[in-house]
Amino acid sequence: MIAVDGTSGSGKSSTSRRVADALGLAYLDTGSMYRAETWWMLSHGVDTSSEAAVAEKASLSRIEVGTDPLTPWILLDGDDVSEPIRTDEVNAHVSLVARVPAVRTRMVQMQREAIIGAPRGIVVEGRDIGSVVWPAADLKLYLTADPAARAARRTLEEGSADVAATEASLAARDAIDSTRATAPLVQADGAVTIDSTFLTLDAVVAQVLDLVAGLR
Numbered sequence: 001m002i003a004v005d006g007t008s009g010s011g012k013s014s015t016s017r018r019v020a021d022a023l024g025l026a027y028l029d030t031g032s033m034y035r036a037e038t039w040w041m042l043s044h045g046v047d048t049s050s051e052a053a054v055a056e057k058a059s060l061s062r063i064e065v066g067t068d069p070l071t072p073w074i075l076l077d078g079d080d081v082s083e084p085i086r087t088d089e090v091n092a093h094v095s096l097v098a099r100v101p102a103v104r105t106r107m108v109q110m111q112r113e114a115i116i117g118a119p120r121g122i123v124v125e126g127r128d129i130g131s132v133v134w135p136a137a138d139l140k141l142y143l144t145a146d147p148a149a150r151a152a153r154r155t156l157e158e159g160s161a162d163v164a165a166t167e168a169s170l171a172a173r174d175a176i177d178s179t180r181a182t183a184p185l186v187q188a189d190g191a192v193t194i195d196s197t198f199l200t201l202d203a204v205v206a207q208v209l210d211l212v213a214g215l216r
């Protein structure tokens with residue numbers, strides 16, 4: 001089991017999917033689960049700035065997530081929500097929803113079930129995977145990059161033109177994710193840090209595959 005944590009826009013998803021595919025492992029994007037939960041809260045008119053309001057509704061959504069690295073999918077109450085969970089609206093609210101302990105408890109349980117249900121191994125990416133979800137991971141990675149580099153990449157991916165707005169949105173999420181009381185974004189004990197500011201995706205994937213080869 002490989003745990004990939006790190007800052008927003010650091011290339012966790014692209015790296016994790018490529019590594020999982022190369023090694024024949026399953027893949028779990030835990031951020032998509034918090035995003036789906038956030039979309040549920042927004043669709044049901046929940047005030048995400050109120051921890052109590054989010055906690056009260058925290059058990060009502062039904063989230064199902066695929067674990068094939070080539071074709072990730074996510075269903076919310078049976079509907080495909082791959083597109084709405086990537087909107088600016090969800091970007092602006094997801095860290096507020098993800099800081100609520102009642103939300104995290106449920107997500108962590110689902111994530112542990114997915115890990116146990118992947119007998120050939122799995123790459124799991126998020127913020128608290130090596131620290132909370134699965135501290136016994138065979139390999140823990142912490143991916144990061146300079147904020148400007150992360151914003152530039154994310155802007156390209158999203159086809160948007162506003163790098164400054166993207167950088168502000170990533171910084172706002174990182175600030176909440178790193179300072180929340182429950183399961184903040186940290187470099188887990190024993191995690192290997194990869195700073196991808198000056199590295200291509202291919203180079204990062206190659207480094208990770210080297211680390212995996214070194215485990216054997």
Ligand code: C5P
Nearest residue numbers: 030031032034094095098126127128173
């Ligand atoms: O990985 P992604 O950027 O899609 O994650 C969206 C948000 O979900 C993060 O900014 C964070 O608030 C939350 N998250 C989390 N714990 C995880 C994965 C994501 O709190 N394991």
